[in-house]
Amino acid sequence: MGIIEFSANGGDPRWIPTEEVNVKRIGVLTSGGDAPGMNAAIRAIVRTALANSVEIVGVKRGYDGLITGDTVSMDGDSVANIVHLGGTILETARSAGFMTKEGRRKAIRTLAEKKIEGLILIGGDGTFRGGTELTRESGVSVVGVPGTIDNDVFGTDYTIGFDTAVNTALEAIDRIRDTALSHERLFFVEVMGNHTGFIAFESGIAGGAQELLIPEVPMSIDDLCSKLQEKFKQGRRSAIVVVAEVEKPGVSFQIAQQVRDRVDFESRVCVLGHIQRGGSPTARDRVLASKLGIAAVKALLEGRKGCMVGEVRSEVVYTGMEDTWGKKKELYAGFDELIKILFQ
Ligand code: F6P
Numbered sequence: 270m271g272i273i274e275f276s277a278n279g280g281d282p283r284w285i286p287t288e289e290v291n292v293k294r295i296g297v298l299t300s301g302g303d304a305p306g307m308n309a310a311i312r313a314i315v316r317t318a319l320a321n322s323v324e325i326v327g328v329k330r331g332y333d334g335l336i337t338g339d340t341v342s343m344d345g346d347s348v349a350n351i352v353h354l355g356g357t358i359l360e361t362a363r364s365a366g367f368m369t370k371e372g373r374r375k376a377i378r379t380l381a382e383k384k385i386e387g388l389i390l391i392g393g394d395g396t397f398r399g400g401t402e403l404t405r406e407s408g409v410s411v412v413g414v415p416g417t418i419d420n421d422v423f424g425t426d427y428t429i430g431f432d433t434a435v436n437t438a439l440e441a442i443d444r445i446r447d448t449a450l451s452h453e454r455l456f457f458v459e460v461m462g463n464h465t466g467f468i469a470f471e472s473g474i475a476g477g478a479q480e481l482l483i484p485e486v487p488m489s490i491d492d493l494c495s496k497l498q499e500k501f502k503q504g505r506r507s508a509i510v511v512v513a514e515v516e517k518p519g520v521s522f523q524i525a526q527q528v529r530d531r532v533d534f535e536s537r538v539c540v541l542g543h544i545q546r547g548g549s550p551t552a553r554d555r556v557l558a559s560k561l562g563i564a565a566v567k568a569l570l571e572g573r574k575g576c577m578v579g580e581v582r583s584e585v586v587y588t589g590m591e592d593t594w595g596k597k598k599e600l601y602a603g604f605d606e607l608i609k610i611l612f613q
Contacts, residue, residue, distance in 0.1 A: 294324040295569055296340065296385040299357040300331030300364070300392040300399070303546055304416045304430025306554035307357040310391050312348040313562025314414075319345060321570060326385055330360045331392070332367035332399055335376040340383055352555055355433075355548045361392075367399050370406075377407045386410065387569035393417030393428065393463075394594035397577060401590045404575040412568045413577035413590055414561045418545055420467035423596040424588025425579025429561065432553040434461070434545040435471045441541050442476030442509060449507040455497065455528075455536035459521040461545050462513040468545065470600055473511035474611060480510040481612050482524065485600050490524070494531045501534055518542050560585065 297314050299307050311327070318325040327347070329339040341347075351358055366372035380388065387410040390400045400411045415422040418434035438460045449456045458478075460468045466483025473481045479500060482488060493510070500508060512521040518540050525538045550558070557580060564578040564585045576587045 292323050292386050292570055294326065294384050295387040295389065295566070296326045296328050296380070296383070297343075297359070297389045297391065298328035298331050298335065299359045299361045299416065300390060300396040301361060302363075302393065302417060302419075303355075303357050303361050304393075304418050304428070305355040305433035305546075305548055305550035306429035306558040307361075307391055307416050308348075308351040308354045309550060309555040309558035310414050310416060310429055310562040310565075311357070311359060312352055313559040314389055314566055315343050315348045316345070317563045317566035321566065323566070323570070326383060327359050328388075330364075331362040331396070332364035332372070332376060333362045334359075335379050336364070336366050336372050337375075338379045338382065340379070353549050355546075355550065357391075363395065364399070373399075373402060373406055376403070377409065380407070380409055387412065387574075389414060389565045389569070391416040391429070393419060393422055397422070397590050397593045401575070401594075404590060408574075410569055410572075410574035411590065412565045412573060413593060414558075414565045415577060415579055415593070416558070417463075418461060418468065419463040419465060421463050421465040421598060422577070422579070422593050423598040424577050424581075424586065424593050425561075426581050427553075427557060429554055429558045430546075430550070431467065432557075433548060433551045434468055435475070436551055437545050437548055438468055438472035438511075438541055439475050441539070441544070442472060442478065442511070445539055446476070446507075446509060449509060453506040453535070455508045455510070455532075455534050457510050457512055457521040457525045457536065457538045459512045459514050459518065459538070459540040459542075461518075461541070462515070464515055465598070466513040466600065469511045469513040470604065474607070476509065476511065478511040479505070479508040479612065481608060482510060482512040483600075484513060484515055486605065486608055490527045490531070493524075494528055497528065497534070498532055501532075514540075
């Protein structure tokens with residue numbers, strides 16, 4: 270641990286490490302897209318800090334609040350009755366200001382002024398890119414907790430919020446199946462994923478979709494059409510194609526139109542969008558958030574910095590923050606065989 274020192278002549282802030290790990294005050298913020306379970310993580314972090322006689326400060330609206338100094342001191346009462354709530358009580362933002370050196374300088378000044386000796390970041394890849402810069406430029410002790418519905422963070426089997434989002438998408442797919450069957454239609458159900466197919470893969474398998482369009486297994490429109498045509502020829506009267514949004518919501522409208530131009534079958538599109546981000550977290554997300562929240566505070570108390578706590582095969586592991594967004598997280602081993610068998 271240590272303290273941040275500003276030179277009087279306006280030079281760069283300096284991180285001065287202290288000999289002993291004797292933390293008195295830490296901060297927590299949520300950043301990027303919100304994810305169900307973030308509140309359970311905040312709760313675990315606050316409780317672990319208090320149990321170790323460490324003061325805990327909440328930073329509002331992610332890095333934006335760090336830049337403006339918008340903080341709130343937290344106690345047991347501030348995290349009572351929040352474990353079941355979606356969203357984040359600290360609010361969140363995709364901070365444009367923090368992407369600038371000047372913004373980060375202001376943020377570092379806030380940390381110094383508020384005497385925050387260690388900072389826990391709950392978020393996804395964008396949050397950890399910012400955390401990497403913060404560590405590099407200030408040396409401040411930063412520990413990450415993976416919180417994003419996309420599950421696209423290297424260094425953890427699952428991110429907080431992913432399980433809830435998959436179950437939300439699954440519920441929607443089950444509902445769509447009812448109307449698809451009743452009207453004998455083809456449906457394109459688009460889910461989020463930020464350039465990955467994690468949500469599509471799990472909700473598609475669990476929802477018994479006929480086809481899966483994910484970046485990890487590219488499929489041409491021609492191949493998709495011939496596969497669908499074959500199924501309709503064999504007598505199938507409705508079908509569901511789960512599509513990963515990749516870049517931004519709406520890609521499935523173009524895909525559906527291209528399929529309509531080639532395949533004579535009535536179809537509809539349903540983009541699930543931000544519905545996937547809200548709602549009460551599942552038990553799995555609450556438990557993961559609690560475990561990782563506790564692990565993050567303990568990591569700071571042990572003197573760790575510039576890393577993320579994650580869970581791999583049920584064990585808490587630490588990954589260098591740069592690797593969490595710099596390394597690509599793959600779909601599970603053997604996923605291609607599973608796809609071949611279940612989506613033939
Ligand atoms: O939270 C992650 C994510 O849901 C991505 O899958 C999606 O592309 C993005 O956030 C959209 O979020 P926003 O509308 O808040 O920018």
